[in-house]
Amino acid sequence: MTKDEEKRIAGRAALRYVEDGMVVGVGTGSTVAHFIDALAERKHLIEGAVSSSEQSTRLLKERGIAVLDLNSAGDIPLYVDGADECDAHRCLIKGGGGALTREKIIAAVAKTFVCIIDAGKRVDVLGRFPLPVEVIPMARSYVAREIVKRGGQPVWRDGVVTDNGNWILDVHHLRITQPVELERDLNQIAGVVTVGLFAQRPADIVLIGSEEMR
Numbered sequence: 001m002t003k004d005e006e007k008r009i010a011g012r013a014a015l016r017y018v019e020d021g022m023v024v025g026v027g028t029g030s031t032v033a034h035f036i037d038a039l040a041e042r043k044h045l046i047e048g049a050v051s052s053s054e055q056s057t058r059l060l061k062e063r064g065i066a067v068l069d070l071n072s073a074g075d076i077p078l079y080v081d082g083a084d085e086c087d088a089h090r091c092l093i094k095g096g097g098g099a100l101t102r103e104k105i106i107a108a109v110a111k112t113f114v115c116i117i118d119a120g121k122r123v124d125v126l127g128r129f130p131l132p133v134e135v136i137p138m139a140r141s142y143v144a145r146e147i148v149k150r151g152g153q154p155v156w157r158d159g160v161v162t163d164n165g166n167w168i169l170d171v172h173h174l175r176i177t178q179p180v181e182l183e184r185d186l187n188q189i190a191g192v193v194t195v196g197l198f199a200q201r202p203a204d205i206v207l208i209g210s211e212e213m214r
């Protein structure tokens with residue numbers, strides 16, 4: 001089974017958590033694109049979607065799914081999103097597609113966060129995938145120096161501007177054995193907008209696409 005088939009199966013499996021009349025939080029990425037395809041089949045039954053990126057907003061609108069503003073949407077009973085890595089405690093690294101800030105906001109609001117991944121995303125220790133950190137542009141060098149002090153090797157994602165007008169540092173060479181503490185620590189650095197660690201608010205449910213799930 002290819003990685004994309006695993007993503008498609010996980011994306012479709014998330015549909016079982018969608019209930020009539022719901023506002024659904026929608027993440028970003030190639031796995032979520034499969035979820036959006038599946039969600040389109042229920043578009044007349046849900047109230048609409050709150051989107052975590054311009055990319056997902058475009059996909060949702062192309063499929064005729066109503067996109068709602070988070071400020072007026074009220075409760076978000078369900079959030080469905082992918083991840084770049086996932087450990088046994090459902091802590092995640094996210095932000096490979098640069099959408100981490102809006103994703104973290106919707107995850108915080110949502111009652112249930114269903115994470116959809118292919119099998120290659122499961123790890124024992126987070127950090128093989130470089131940790132994305134969204135920064136205010138003028139703080140890039142300062143934040144990078146602070147991260148070096150903590151043992152990481154930050155690499156500027158040159159040329160990438162997030163939906164919020166910020167920049168991203170991808171932090172290599174981390175072995176994240178204490179994700180909650182690291183998330184809290186990096187969040188304290190002035191100029192950091194969002195750390196792509198979802199440990200203080202991990203996923204509630206992880207769906208890993210597999211043959212058995214078909």
Ligand SMILES: O=C[C@H](O)[C@H](O)[C@H](O)COP(=O)(O)O
Pocket residue numbers: 027028029030031032081082083084093094095096097098099100103
């Ligand atoms: O910023 C992007 C998101 O955090 C994605 O959910 C993550 O990068 C996983 O993307 P994909 O499903 O394409 O592997």
